[in-house]
Amino acid sequence: MTERSKTKDTILRTAQALFNNEGEHAVSSVDLASVIGISPGNLYYHYKGKDPIIRELFADFEIELRQVLSAPINEPLALQDNWVYLYIIFEEIWDFRFFYRNPATLIDRVPELAMPFSRLLALKERTAFSLLSDLEEGGHLHFGEGEKAALSARLSQHFTFWLQYHQLREGPGPENAPTKALIDRGVYQSLSMIAPYWAHGEGFADLLREAEPDSLR
Known part of the structure; x- marks a missing residue:
């Protein structure tokens, strides 16, 4: 698994947990990036917003x-x-x-x-x-x-x-x-x-x- 694949997997699993616990509508891309500890730009590099996630x-x-x-x-x-x-x-x-x-x-x-x-x-x-x-x-x-x-x-x-x-x-x-x-x-x-x-x-x-x-x- 490449480093990029690991990052994408981290994004997906973190998003899944946040969406489950708080509701998808209540979690923004900025919130997700903050919890993961990456910049919004880095998140956008992997996924162009919440919908692709x-x-x-x-x-x-x-x-x-x-x-x-x-x-x-x-x-x-x-x-x-x-x-x-x-x-x-x-x-x-x-x-x-x-x-x-x-x-x-x-x-x-x-x-x-x-x-x-x-x-x-x-x-x-x-x-x-x-x-x-x-x-x-x-x-x-x-x-x-x-x-x-x-x-x-x-x-x-x-x-x-x-x-x-x-x-x-x-x-x-x-x-x-x-x-x-x-x-x-x-x-x-x-x-x-x-x-x-x-x-x-x-x-x-x-x-x-x-x-x-x-x-x-």
Whole structure:
């Protein structure tokens, strides 16, 4: 790796952390350069403003999330691995959560993100459908006509808007900043959506009780 590549990687990783913690809209190129300890001109040499940084971070995010989402489509998961897999999805989104803070506004400003974001949403839905299909074929879930596709869409929407819901419900301010505990809540709510279709009532009820976050008890 060249020295320039190391500098670009430092810029990207620092930007990702700042955008996640403070919101992309609240961080300027000058702020980013100051945190890294380089001049704004040096930053501009590598990236001509924030938008190219955002595009490159999204490319990283798309590669990582595609790898995660494609796993159960390519090879079915063992029953117990499905719940762990939900955590992995939420953790991947958490690592790039600034994309989910206000995606419509971000896409309006960086329209090149519209198509890849749309593709990721479609892949989330296909992944949810694949997970549910495997559980159905194993005799763990039972669906009526159209219910599996509808649940796949709801789960995809939940993956996408779970952080926005927290932000809107709790309001702005550092005291309401999202924390990793929200991942537990996101997974629990996903399981709650699946629960009505579980074919072995009690076993799933036990799983829900074990997965229930302290904040919901």
